[in-house]
Amino acid sequence: MAFQDDVIALEARFLAAYRCGDAAASVDVYTEDAVYLTPGRPRLRGRKAIEALTAEDILSGLEIASLTAFHTEWSGDLGYVLETCSTSAGDVTTMLVLRRDSSGGWRICAEAIVPT
16 A cells, blocks of 8 residues: 555544544554644643543534545654644644554654644
8 A cells, every 4th residue: 555545544533533533543543652733732642641632522513524645755753744723713723643553553752733
């Protein structure tokens, strides 16, 4: 499977779980030591911290309409993705850093969100 296809599958997995209100399943796409940066909130480290924030977002009614990658690159076990994220609170641009895990799958090890 090409890296771009892996990214699309990762986004779909996150969205499906998020839309079902399952914060734990949605953040399964992150590494255990992932870093998460978003404006107006403290830097988060670790899947459990990201899960807590995701659960807050779900409970607040934040809807995610789409995730659309517009640029991807990878080399070896690292890759990055630039994507647009359309939400009920407005659109943002997101940069993801992905790391291949021991099973060969990709997980997000860093995410930074920039309002557009």
